[in-house]
Amino acid sequence: MASASNLNTLEYDPELCTRCGMCSIVCPHRVFASGNGAAARLIDPDSCMECGACALNCEPGAIKVDSDVGCASAMIMAALTRRKEATCCG
Amino acid sequence: MTARDRLDHVLARLGVRRSGWRIRPGLYRLGEPGPESPVFVSANYTLSFDALRGALQGIDSYILVLDTFGINVWCAAGKGSFGTDELVSRIEQTRLADEVSTRTVIVPQLGATGVCAREVLRRTGFKVRFGPVRAVDIPAFLEAGEATEDMRRVTFNLKDRAVLIPVEGKIASPILAGLTLGAYLADGPVAAAGVGAAGVAGFAGFPLLMPWIPTEDFSTKGFLLGGAVGLAAAGAALLSGDGSAGQRAARAVSYVLALPAITSFIALNFTGSTTFTSPTGVKREMNRYIPVMAAMAASGILVNGARHLFGRKRG
Structure with a gap:
């Protein structure tokens, strides 16, 4: 079942992968596996928390993900103040 | 330099x-x-x-x-x-x-x-x-x-979560103190203790017990934890000699309705402190459960207020 921990907007196009391996280095939840000269593979997409590190460091733009601040309290504030973007932690 | x-x-x-x-x-x-x-x-x-x-x-x-x-x-x-x-x-x-x-x-x-x-x-x-x-x-x-x-x-192991308790408590405590005082004035010591316990369940119990509470969403885990507090408070209200049977029942129902909403709201906010929730998932959970929490809290307060309609204990 989709929940706060496994619903996400991660998209990956292996056709564009240049095999640099950066996605598997930066991901804190080991969503990608790379190596052996093959294109990176999505091995655990449900664990993605949309931090955006992979997309930022993917040169060919093979990875897309809507990354944002993840705190409920920040989103509540954003909703109350009608701002589009949630911000938190100062 | x-x-x-x-x-x-x-x-x-x-x-x-x-x-x-x-x-x-x-x-x-x-x-x-x-x-x-x-x-x-x-x-x-x-x-x-x-x-x-x-x-x-x-x-x-x-x-x-x-x-x-x-x-x-x-x-x-x-x-x-x-x-x-x-x-x-x-x-x-x-x-x-x-x-x-x-x-x-x-x-x-x-x-x-x-x-x-x-x-x-x-x-x-x-x-x-x-x-x-x-x-x-x-x-x-x-x-x-x-x-x-x-x-x-x-990782997000027990120790990682436990160190967050003081921070979560500090964030929640001003509002909890206000709610506890409000519950004491409007109802009495059992309600105040219930609100306080629902708060502690949210900022301390939830981080500790999170992986073992048997539902997927943070909010529903919070409902379960707060539900336990609500039932305990309801039991205390029913067993107390305070007020007529109708009043005691109204109190009990109001605790079961309102207290889980407090725990659940704090639990939902814990998504911001975890290392694994995605903004998309948190948004969906907020849209789904915040209206439920609001409805539960409001109906709990209404039922509690309505206990006065049952009249005073006779004899």
Whole structure:
């Protein structure tokens, strides 16, 4: 079942992968596996928390993900103040 | 002022614990670094800097502290203050290229959310190597020349969650104190104790018990935990000799309705402190459950208020 921990907007196009391996280095939840000269593979997409590190460091733009601040309290504030973007932690 | 002076300055400050949360951004020397020594990048938050400094004991190195406004690496990277632009300008401002002959900076892995490695290389000539998630793994990382899978993975174990309890409690306590006082004035000691217990269940019980509460969503886990508190408070109300049977029943129903909403709301807010929830998932959970919480709290208050309609205990 989709929940706060496994619903996400991660998209990956292996056709564009240049095999640099950066996605598997930066991901804190080991969503990608790379190596052996093959294109990176999505091995655990449900664990993605949309931090955006992979997309930022993917040169060919093979990875897309809507990354944002993840705190409920920040989103509540954003909703109350009608701002589009949630911000938190100062 | 040289980097050496700045280091002494910081060490002196750190001697008096917690005198300052922010480290002055810039280049620091640890031990007796030479032009070949490794350069580690950190945030200007005392705890981030201390974790790194502690892990690097006995390792001659440089620490390049970015200005993240006193925020830790991961949160600052999420907001972009621990980011490409700040790293590039700090490398230039500290004349790092003149200080060291190495052309690599080691950035904590969680900084990757804000740091685009190829952009830093293009703009400064410095290659970004992403180090392990936790500073404590740095010696092993340097030894092996690379990070293991475990060093690259973020955890959220019992200890990680337990250390958050004081923070969560501090955030929740002003509102909880108000709600507890309100419940005491409007109803009495059982209601006040119930509100307080529902709050503690949210900011302390939930972080500790989270993985073992048998539902998927944070909010429903909160409903279950708060439900237990609600049932206990309802039992106390029914057993008390306070008021007519109707009044006691109304109280009991109101606790079962309202108290879980308090616990659940605090549990939902804990999504911001975890290491694994996605904004998309949190938004969906908020849209789904905040209306339920509001309805439960409102109906609980209404039922509690309606107990006066049952009249006083006779005889």
